[in-house]
Amino acid sequence: MTPTLTPPATQHQIEAFPNGSFSVRNTELNECMHSTIGPWVEAQEIYLAQSNLLHCLATASQVPHAAPWVIYDVGLGIAANSLAVLEHLGQSQTASASPWIDRVSPQIEMMSFETDLDGIKRALQRPELFPFLERNQEIVKTLLEQGVWTGQLASGIHFHWELKLGDFRTQLAQCPKADLIFFDLYSPKSLPELWSYQTFQLLAEKCHQPKNSLDLRETTLITYSASTAVRAALLLNGFYVGKGKSTAGKKETTLANTRKTSLANPLSKDWLDHWQRSSQPLPRDLAEPFNPEEKEQISSKLSAIIRDQALSS
Numbered sequence: 001m002t003p004t005l006t007p008p009a010t011q012h013q014i015e016a017f018p019n020g021s022f023s024v025r026n027t028e029l030n031e032c033m034h035s036t037i038g039p040w041v042e043a044q045e046i047y048l049a050q051s052n053l054l055h056c057l058a059t060a061s062q063v064p065h066a067a068p069w070v071i072y073d074v075g076l077g078i079a080a081n082s083l084a085v086l087e088h089l090g091q092s093q094t095a096s097a098s099p100w101i102d103r104v105s106p107q108i109e110m111m112s113f114e115t116d117l118d119g120i121k122r123a124l125q126r127p128e129l130f131p132f133l134e135r136n137q138e139i140v141k142t143l144l145e146q147g148v149w150t151g152q153l154a155s156g157i158h159f160h161w162e163l164k165l166g167d168f169r170t171q172l173a174q175c176p177k178a179d180l181i182f183f184d185l186y187s188p189k190s191l192p193e194l195w196s197y198q199t200f201q202l203l204a205e206k207c208h209q210p211k212n213s214l215d216l217r218e219t220t221l222i223t224y225s226a227s228t229a230v231r232a233a234l235l236l237n238g239f240y241v242g243k244g245k246s247t248a249g250k251k252e253t254t255l256a257n258t259r260k261t262s263l264a265n266p267l268s269k270d271w272l273d274h275w276q277r278s279s280q281p282l283p284r285d286l287a288e289p290f291n292p293e294e295k296e297q298i299s300s301k302l303s304a305i306i307r308d309q310a311l312s313s
């Protein structure tokens with residue numbers, strides 16, 4: 001199916017960072033798609049390294065005839081995160097380090113959500129500035145033109161990559177459950193409605209909800225944001241939430257999981273104290289109307305969740 005989209009609503013320009021990398025700036029929001037570490041380092045450090053991808057895939061693949069392993073790439077941007085996954089899974093070292101791949105022939109479905117292809121089209125006009133795009137130009141062009149790219153990677157993994165054009169909140173209804181979610185949209189400050197309680201509620205409905213430790217499917221959500229309101233929205237929607245690693249550009253990132261025991265660094269009492277003091281403790285769709293009594297109720301709920309998380313750490 002050829003993707004269609006209303007004409008680009010925004011303009012994008014290429015921006016050089018001091019470390020020699022390049023990103024794309026949305027001039028309407030006046031925000032770059034990436035932090036100053038650059039798209040590829042960000043993709044590797046925040047998203048790929050923290051996803052524990054092969055381990056999770058190996059675990060889920062233990063079930064005979066397991067359904068494809070599904071990644072939501074929210075939003076596609078200039079495809080740094082998605083290409084980091086594709087390249088990592090395609091490497092021949094991946095195959096030699098993971099002999100189980102040969103045995104189970106795992107299948108990956110990656111859904112990349114995007115409302116505006118202007119940014120990636122702009123980057124593709126200067127591929128030499130974006131080596132990850134340059135190396136994978138043919139694949140990316142097929143994805144943009146046909147809405148899908150399917151191939152068998154050198155590692156033996158079957159990879160099906162789909163472009164979901166339009167607001168991901170409306171696209172989710174037709175998508176299978178996710179095993180891994182990269183939540184990488186413009187900042188909560190610029191687009192608070194995309195980081196709302198309701199948004200994470202929609203995502204929570206598309207996650208595996210392991211009932212016991214023998215369930216092999218769980219869902220991990222990774223985002224660069226460490227916002228108090230975003231973490232509260234995730235917790236109140238049933239995710240267990242922990243601190244993710246810091247990068248050159250960020251003191252902390254956020255990892256959420258549907259399985260309590262999968263969090264390496266769960267939020268603890270310190271975070272709750274911080275939440276109490278925060279001037280923006282909740283996403284906007286919960287914050288209004290917001291009176292002391294409601295705050296007390298939410299505070300008790302969060303305390304119980306944080307206590308529960310701490311018990312398994």
Ligand SMILES: C[S@@+](CC[C@H](N)C(=O)[O-])C[C@H]1O[C@@H](n2cnc3c(N)ncnc32)[C@H](O)[C@@H]1O
Nearest residue numbers: 075076077078079080081114115167168184185
């Ligand atoms: C920060 S950039 C993503 C960077 C990207 N992950 C990468 O690896 O290059 C955010 C992207 O999300 C897209 N976006 C914004 N709102 C969206 C929505 N409601 N649904 C899907 N994509 C959206 C933007 O157009 C933009 O390209």
